[in-house]
Amino acid sequence: MNEKIVLIDGHSILNRAFYGVPDLTNSEGLHTNAIFGFLNILFKILDEEKPEYLTVTFDVHAPTFRHEMYADYKGTRKPMAEELRQQVPVIKEVLEAMQIEIVEQAGLEADDLLGTISRTCEEKGMEVSIISGDRDTLQLATEHVKIRIPRTKQGRTEVTDYYAADVKEAYGVTPTEFIDVKALMGDASDNIPGVPGVGEKTATKIIQEYGSIENAYAHAAEIKPPRASKNLQEYWDQACMSKTLATIDTRAEIGFDLEQARFGNPYTKEAHDYFQRLQFKNLLSRFDVEADTNAVEDHFQEVTDTGLLERIFEEAKKSAAVGIAVSEDGGNVLPLFAHASGYGRIAVCYGEEQIYSIPCDMDMDMGYLFGKLCEVADAVERFVMFDLKKYLPELPITRREHCFDATVAAYLLNPLKNDYGYEDVAREQLHLLINEKADASMRACYEAYTAYKAAEPLTVKLKSAGMYDLFTEIEMPLLFTLYEMEQAGVKIEGEALKVYGDQLGARILELEKEIYELAGETFNINSPKQLGVVLFQHMGLTGGKKTKTGFSTAADVLEKLAPDYPVVAKILEYRQLAKLKSTYADGLANFIGSDGRIHGKFHQTITATGRLSSTDPNLQNIPIRMELGRLIRKVFVPKEGCVFVDADYSQIELRILAHCSGDAQLIQAYREAQDIHRTTASQVFHVPFEEVTDLQRRNAKAVNFGIVYGISSFGLSQDLSITRKEAAQYIENYFDTYPGVKQFLDEQVAHAKKNGYVVTLFGRRRPVPELKSSNFMQRSFGERVAMNAPIQGTAADVIKIAMIGVARELKEKGLKSKLILQVHDELLIEAYEEELEQVKAILQEQMEQAADLQVPLIVDMHTGKNWYEAK
DNA sequence: CCTTTCACG
């Protein structure tokens, strides 16, 4: 294997990282997101490539960035954002600390440095990888020079690789011809004029045909679009100049010493210090060197003495606040003492110097320790834990109002994160970095300490964000309601589910045979890749669409083909049945517990908008739209002596929109209990109410949905299979009809742009960082999010309030009936037959009174002996 | 581990 060098286009990658990674700041207030993103890409590349040599190039004194992402308008150059500018010298220092060679040379652009180094190395017989966000570098690709372009997609970094052949495949031209294409089309962000009237399409076509601008010029007379032909001749000088500008210099005079670039050990003490200062916790784990210890560790104490333990619990009870952690790792505890729960240790903290880790043993088993914790919980003012719901089975706490779940609090403060572990909270609220080397005992202490210590700053921040009431009055009480729902579970007719699955299986086998017959070959129908090849290559079907990796075989594509090709119709049916069997019939069966019930989990800290989510299994996406799928609901049954009562809000999101926007028309329509879609159709299509056709009503319904999603003409046109123009007209008519709605939606976007977040009726915040993006697509997404989140989020708030109310009323009235499921706008209760009327009254009352809106909240309710009947 | 597809509100 040849030796390998990795060349990194420093500014370009830093730039990508800056816009791809959400804003990060260390405790000194230094922005670190670009550095963090850069290092992540660097490590990813290093892990993949394991090169012998590594060099990072920078432009010297780059006054501006010229990357296309910066050029909002043609020909303009934005100065570098201050938040980015301040990170440039830091990344250089970090790289230096990591003993990584940096090359910069006055008067030379990074491209020329990359080009020259890569040419030099290739000529020495080396393999070269160039990491750049700038597609201009594609011209450098050869058989031995690979251009790697990272894209940051939803926090993940993906790298696309281009050897010369890949450039040809992606752009239809060779890397060398790529220069000529650019010379013709120009590049506004690089101040390359190109030839007027020649865009990417035309330029590529010309170069594909003639290979170079020179040859094209020689055959100018025969060039296809007359405009291009004329302009190429008229602007020939400009084209030549453009080509010079577009050509990366691979023979620049630079002082490059390969040995200087040899890649050694980047994990130096100096680098470690930088990473610590920048608070890159995850990256720190790459260092073997000893981390500095936090002073607080001096007060960590492992407790094995029963007498001391008693004193600790007594003191804890007298404290205002305690932080608790529960851990699975009990250290050396003999399996004999292990608790059925799987936990082996707790930690308790009730002061700066009172931090105790307690492994269970013979005298202090987990049952005993949990019992003591409960006493503490009921005695103190504030009982703080992370992920409290998880531990409630072992902690039957009675004074719930004293509980504080730091995970939930951290979620409210930023619902966009993926997790809310104590390490993150310690870093963000306490500026405390957890020692990577800490053992189970110390980690438990850290967690308990963080819980104890972070409750205050979390409270302060919740209050100043106007979310403290949301936290104490909705989220914390809901936590217990969700726990009770999980405990209750839902009964499943296991036998019936199996029969259903077997029937699906039989039909799937038939379809499989028929499909193979029609296709003339056997293949894995479940593989979109294989399916695409069979349909669109072997069978030669036309009308297929693209995805990144091949042919799209999504339902909407196949549905268009189904009328013409029997095999496609069969594939669609196969897909539907395979989904039902794998995900629902077989999938659900795996979750039936020994009590014959499924105890799915409800998650409170997942969604960006405040909705719940459901896993293990997901009980919020049980089929209903198609009859065959809907039949699954027959296996969801109430226990002996019970019936199901299912209640769902009628159009809760549109009603919330009516209330929040204050639109007079919409409010009136709901107060008069009008058919809202018909009313909308009548107004939008300018027809009398009575004459609205079914199609018009359907279309109006789509418009109403679109409004809630943050409408765009493109999205609506897609949904209704109409032109964008028509969709835009519908939207315009809609906004003419409901001007208050238009104003409200505009206000949400404006608020989000100004403040960085939007707010629900109950104060819940949804940050919208996408609005700051210089990328059009991301910004548009941000606008839709800003319009949707207050509505979806308020609906989530409302049903949460209703859930708490329903659970409370059931309990207060001494009823045995239980709330068992929530599906966003729907609640399901397993009701004892003798309690049925009371249950219905409670559901109706609590759901409809959950929020006091300018329009009525209407609840539709059904009962049945299974979920199918109750909907 | 990521992508595609598809189930729900």
Added chain:
DNA sequence: ACGTACGTGAAAGGC
């Protein structure tokens, strides 16, 4: 010109 509707989770295939 850009290429999407908002919010989720699970299964399967394939790198």
